[in-house]
Amino acid sequence: MTATKLVTSMWKSFSEIDIGSMREDAQLTPRLAVIGARDRTTLLEAALQHGPRTEGQTLTALASYRLPLDPATLNNLAQYDLRILLLDNPSELTDEDVQALTTQAVPLFVIIDRPGDDAIVVEPEVSTADHVTVVSALLDDTKAVQKTLLPALANALPDGEVALARAYPGLRPTVVQQMIQRTSMTNAMYAAGTGVAEMVPGLGIPFAVADIIILTKNQLVMAYKIGLSLGETGEFREVIPKMAGVVGAGFMWRQVARELVAFLPLGVVLKTAIAYAGTYATGQAVYQWYVTGEKLDRKELRRIFNDALERGKAEAAGIVARARRQKQSQLNEPPAKQRRRIRLPWKRGQIEAPGTGV
Structure with missing residues (x-):
């Protein structure tokens, strides 16, 4: 050639x-809602907004909500592309909150913020609901955030990773x-x-x-x-x-x-x-x-x-x-057994010849 x-x-x-x-999809800003205490939300915002090529860029703010969740808030949360739940302990949620959040079709990303010396970092786990991801990471621990939290969060919207990165430099x-x-x-x-x-x-x-x-x-x-x-x-x-x-x-x-x-x-x-x-x-x-x-x-x-x-x-x-x-x-692998052809018994005189009526 x-x-x-x-x-x-x-x-x-x-x-x-x-x-x-491709370009249009990248320019659509994903709508993210964060549920949790203000101090935790501030730490998450800082992690998401600190990244390369931010000069002259208007940083995307996160919609913020607090626990407990009333019916009106739950209805609002269903309108977002991704919900991020910040907890010290899962016991902070009521059974009603868990039921409402996990039954909504919107992806839910749960961050268990484990403070103190016993803080651990684990790989992201997908819960029984396949649109729910749970990650344990100390929000004020830069290493934990970089190693576990941000990579897992980047995968929370598989079809929107470019738009996520464009909107959130971290x-x-x-x-x-x-x-x-x-x-x-x-x-x-x-x-x-x-x-x-x-x-x-x-x-x-x-x-x-x-x-x-x-x-x-x-x-x-x-x-x-x-x-x-x-x-x-x-x-x-x-x-x-x-x-x-x-x-x-x-x-x-x-x-x-x-x-x-x-x-x-x-x-x-x-x-x-x-x-x-x-x-x-x-x-x-x-x-x-x-x-x-x-x-x-x-x-x-x-x-x-x-x-x-x-x-x-x-x-x-x-x-x-x-x-x-x-x-x-x-x-x-052993070859698949061939099916035996079964020949049905018949007598020549029992079969009608085409076009003869016999």
Whole structure:
């Protein structure tokens, strides 16, 4: 395929991305309501509003409610996109409150604020109601908030993570890092599933042209979502050329390929590692550019690149190993027993011949 045809194919693929809806969804501010004492609400607001790229941004306030909850308040809470309940102890809630809050379809995020030396941090737990998430974290403990609370809160609205990060800067690092990891794994798994191809001329990477189009498309969507998460207001066609200048067209993949060829033989593992590492490095470079406002120097690019290499090798080995185990387990399964065909006994004279009436 010539360079002109490659560009044409890529442009056709990129034009199919519904960028308009993506941008509109990101600009919709999620409506968050917090239920709890004022001092706890203040701590949560501070955690949500402290993040990168907040200059000139009007910070989004949280609607605040107090316990106990009267019927009018419960009706109001049903209008929000996410309800956040702050408690010292679950016993603060009456049975009626629990019943009312958990039966509403709006997601409920419960934070158990455990003060004192016995404070603990646990992984988020989903309650018996699948739209209720419970997290234990001390609100004035920065480490606990960063490690457990914010990541769990970023996942509270799976379809609205970009809008959440855009409105609440404290969620931006978590949302962006999860996005980069998810896209890197998506590209890696795609690469692992498409087999081994010849090197692409000019790039020196083991992908078919169709692979390059898909992987690059995913990278561009990721890059634009990173921008939207960090408050980007420009349109896709205005932003992407600037981002391409940050890392250079194909720079990360070429660099990753050159380094990994020395460690891995040409094959599925190499291809998977390049897909992961190239995507991861691109995402980190775009994120750092947005945060600092400056194009990364060679030293910073090298740091990101080296980190991507290590991650790429590890993730690729894991993906390929899991795929091989799954394939082996399928081969080891006994073949399904074929159904026996049952031939019904009949006498020739008992069957009516078509069209004869006999």
